[in-house]
Amino acid sequence: MSTIKDVAKAMNISIATVSRALDGYDDVAAETRQRVIETAQKMGYSPNRAARQLRRQKAETVGFILPANAQRFDEPFFMEFISGLGDALSEQNFDLLVANAKTEEMERSLYERWINSRKVDGIVLNRIQKQDWRVQYLTNANMLFTALGKSQDGVEYPHIRIDGAQGYVELVQHLLANGFSRMAFIGGHENLINHIDRLHWFQSALEKFGIPVDSKMCPSADMTSTGGYIVAGQLLALPAPPNAILCVNDETAFGVLHAAHEHRLIIGREIAIAGFDGVQDAIHTEYPITTLKIPVSNVARQLVYMLLAMINGKPLAERQVKIEPKLIITESTGG
Amino acid sequence: MSTIKDVAKAMNISIATVSRALDGYDDVAAETRQRVIETAQKMGYSPNRAARQLRRQKAETVGFILPANAQRFDEPFFMEFISGLGDALSEQNFDLLVANAKTEEMERSLYERWINSRKVDGIVLNRIQKQDWRVQYLTNANMLFTALGKSQDGVEYPHIRIDGAQGYVELVQHLLANGFSRMAFIGGHENLINHIDRLHWFQSALEKFGIPVDSKMCPSADMTSTGGYIVAGQLLALPAPPNAILCVNDETAFGVLHAAHEHRLIIGREIAIAGFDGVQDAIHTEYPITTLKIPVSNVARQLVYMLLAMINGKPLAERQVKIEPKLIITESTGG
């Protein structure tokens, strides 16, 4: 509605003074500042973002692209993640630009547009892969970013890493205590860091308890509940089926639940089922599953804090943050 | 990286011509245009958004605020909604600004900031209430918006309306055919249009089949699965409990499922359960519930198309679009 000129004119001072007063410079008379703030408030003045961005050469905006497949699974995860990003950003008067890409090509061209047109000052990444073109691309383009997960591209970048090694030890111990010793692990896309890490933690935990690792017991699905359902069906049809199925994510575990149900197995007694992420819809879904819970919203917030520090040219306290998931035990593994 | 000047200099032409060539004006020599496009592409030039916005007085951005409570329920709904918005917008080179408000106050100040600082050209609204301050606020502020749902503020605005009257008739008929005649309805927040409409359709459908409406059978919960669980527990403890429970949304129905399970009722035989929205996580959740499915993503797309037409000053084909949900029958109501 109103511009800085309107405010200046209304007060008979220069636009420079209005600008400085509003931006908190300390070389403005306290009384002047006070009057400017009041007048701006009254007139509903807020600096035009485009003009400010153009002048400051900063967008005050952070971008996040929903991976192509986010619609199909991990919805609660992304929802919570976006909420966390939005929260932390709006605290700092930054905005969150969101897009969703159907294909990798679209994703790439979105990044390109954002970067070339200076729409964003930084980007937050998710679902990192072992080799991740986004890491390479953003690094080459000199675009600041933080990520949940560390790729293996030989690029060092600020990130948050989930460390579930100890969590898996606790989970396996819990399963053993409840008499579930034939454990299987249903993984996901093999290039996903989440898959690689979680499978590794699972196998290490087995070894720690002296249980041999059987690769036939570690099939991969596609991280959807449908995938979990199909692969669980195969596992349960084995001559010596597992009596515990751990999953790379909760969604897969939901499918396993369904398959076990069809096989007329009593969940938590004849078979144990566990997931990962802890983004259960709510407490009152039919079978709450045992899971390793990630504080998704906090993770997102922290990624924003790190990114904003970088954008503002401040030194980062830590470039690598480690977060341990928390084991949530429910009746799906015998309570 | 590069600006319009760089491109112009590289080609020895004026920036005006570069701008016109790239923007598709027809008063540019075809050959010049071709060369400009190639050069821009090669140099990775994309017009600086802030400069363009400032000059054009348009943000080429649409805003959407996640309601304060979105974290707690309806996650898949919002996820799909946002995806639909993002899709349709990026097709037109528009961006989607997303924020989430914890309180109504925060939400209001976010809108205020977006409007006063010209961050967005239009806004999409969701979860419309009977009296909706947002409708009033945006109308007064002269900000363009479209919404899923029509409030009763006496303001006429372009919107999409879900019409489930026929769907409820089909659902009630289906339940009767399967022998479920004592029907209850668990509603939600009483000022929500969704609640008001759906309860009304339910009662009309009952009347249509000559079933008396019992207000004790129409309690309200809070649209979460926990709320559904609690209220279903109360219904099932009645002297003459219902044998069918219809819910204002799927989330509530999930809680009902849990409660029925605890009461040792066989779902789909001893009790029928139905939801609304059709945003089931996936096919292989434990009990897929009968629901009235809304094409969420399409709805979001259409809201964007309407909004963009308004932003571009084009006439709207329809200012009021009606969409009918589709009845999805599963074993939760006897298959």
Next chain:
DNA sequence: CTGAAAGCGCTTACAG
């Protein structure tokens, strides 16, 4: 068909 120039609304050295 092309170019020179104005101006969108800010912020920020610079001068006083």
Next chain:
DNA sequence: CTGAAAGCGCTTACAG
């Protein structure tokens, strides 16, 4: 402590 002025990178009437 305050103001005049430059300039961020575009788009678009206007002139030729």
